[in-house]
Amino acid sequence: MQLVVAGAGPAYSARPGAVGAAYVLLEAGHAIVLDLGHGAYAGLAQVVEPSTLDAVLVSHLHPDHFVDLVPLRHYLRYEFRPPRRVRVVAPAGIERRLDDLHAQPGFTAEALDVEDLAEGHLVIGPFSIEARRITHTADSHAFRVVPVTRPDGPGLVYSGDCGRAFDLAPLIRPGDALLVEATFGTGPVPVGDMHLDAPSVAELATATEAGRLLITHVLGTHDLDGVAAAARSGYAGDVRIVEPGDRIDL
Template sequence: MSLGDIVSLGGRVPTPPEVATLRLTVAGSAAAWSREPGHASSSYLLELGRRAIVLDLGQGAFSALSAFRDPARLDAVLVSHLHPDHCIDLVPLRHYLRFGCIPARSLMLHAPADLPARIDALTGQPDFLGELVGPPLEGGDFEVAGFAVAVAPVLHVGPSYAFRVAPAASPDAPGLVYSGDVGRVEDVLPLIREGDTLLIEASFADGPIEEGPNHLNAQEAARAAVEGRASRLILTHILDGYDRTAALEAARRVFPGESLLAEPGLRVEF
């Protein structure tokens, strides 16, 4: 066994291959629920070199992510906000780190300050996320595992954040901006640099934006890509039952650059 290999109860897990450039893999892109078997909720793997972080870990995402990378081989987990479709699979991740890895592993966690208490209340166990440690998320910049991360608060529910991620060695190179859930395009725009890829929620597809839940539609998502001068637009978090193809068509009528749907397994290199 080579240095750095770990042993899980399922067997030895090899060191993942090195990825030369920043690479996004969509593990899950569903919104609050999905009736499609195997369609996990929000979760986006970012790899660079041998390092990796994941943005959000909604329901089903732990298993979905495992198809692309052993979750114990993550360096950090970033959570945009406290809705379960963005963070509930921290529960199986913690179980796996504590009981499925020999020796037990720990990961960095960057999440809103209230998250550990929420999970403790859900599980009835104090310090449930003990294997996942890190400072509470707030606006501003930080570095983790070779990634430069910029964080901006957004209008959605309680403390909610959007992220820009780029290689720490070249933070001005094209990066990824992930909106999390957001009800106001203007909150995301400060993060976007010309040439970035914008991964943004379009909950209402090509339909009208409903008052109250603070989400976007595809037209607004595409407006963010235009105004932010992004090079690529990836629509995600489209509500179950809404027409994803129509959403993509609506976005393409607004944004002239490359537009994609964040389907599970989509892989994009920067």
Template sequence: MRLTVLGGCGAWPAAGQACSGYLLEHEGFRLLVDPGYAVLPRLLELVEASQVDAVLVSHGHPDHCADLNPLLRARILAEEPAPPLPLYALPGSVDHVLALDSGPRMAKSFTSKDFEAGDSFDVGPFQVDSILLPHWVPNAGVRLTADGRTLAYTGDTGPTDALVELAGGADAFLAEASYPDRVPPESAQYLSSARQAAAYAARGGARRLLLTHLWPGVDPGEAVAVARGGYSGEVRVATGGLMIEL
């Protein structure tokens, strides 16, 4: 299983970067997780739009799904249109993005595969186990497992003991860490810090911690240093171009 980070900015893409976007590959199957702002150009540096086999969206905020629109356009408006793209998302969560284009042609560019947070299902070679996590909108944390290897991904989340279960024994815990240490009070129920991510990674026994969704302007070095204070395993920031074999 190979993870390639396409982007990891929170809220909006910093100069030269992209928001949340992760390409997960196994046995020739390519799963795009969270096509946020500016993810498509980074994806197209690696593969053609038609080579994506499925998309999984954690929640409906545009920094996690806005580039679904240009991805579908690139597939359906090509000289040889790609087949409908299986789209796994919480019910209604990406309707606002899909509404950017209308008409029968775009309607044929994807196949909806709605799921409820808490469901388990298969996407190609991956087993997906989902869990509802606290955020301003419904958000599904997911465990993606293939051949005994697991990537756990939070999407965006506030503090909850459910993260211990999500991180449990994962080969990599890809965890939202918008702030290094203290989350502003108005966001404390719905976003997390590097310190909190590290604590959940340690309690869950995750083998590797990848900090993502850092707010623009946050020092990645500070986030890593804070996380290392509460977690003894490998800690890295999920920046565009990072590739990890699980």
């Protein structure tokens, strides 16, 4: 299984190329994407022909994690006769939000097959996916993805946005790659803010015996070298801050 980063930015950033979250997973000629945030559609389309996606999985309904479903919908709707369709698994309500954004009932359904995301397991193509509810919005999930043919992993555990690092622990098996947000960089996380920092994700990676730590979603005000150093001081394994275009074999 290969991870290709199409977007790794936070909710806002002046850092060039810091578009919203979008992480493509490739396996056996199939592709899914975890989140599709602002500006990430172009990066996605560089990795995979978007109409061939097996599914888009959305962790939670903050726009930096889903709003580029709009260009995906337009592409499917206007580039093909008849329109092609892509499956979207997302927290309940996303269809109405996208329709409202466009002030057009039925906007989403013209090209996207939306189904509600729930805790538990699902299989999409060659991917086995476990979703688990975590602390962030009232309906936020993290994912563990592993090839169906290799259920013991290593898998990829993706945090989405997360307010408590150890919410992710039940998803993680030793050796898994952790793709984890560290919005507040070297920390600390302001009291009441539902995000993580590098020290907390490093503590999680050590405690769960993760195989590697892939840090993402860092606010643009933080020095990335300093963030990586903060993570390495708490975790002895491989640490990398991911950027769009990164291709990582898992």
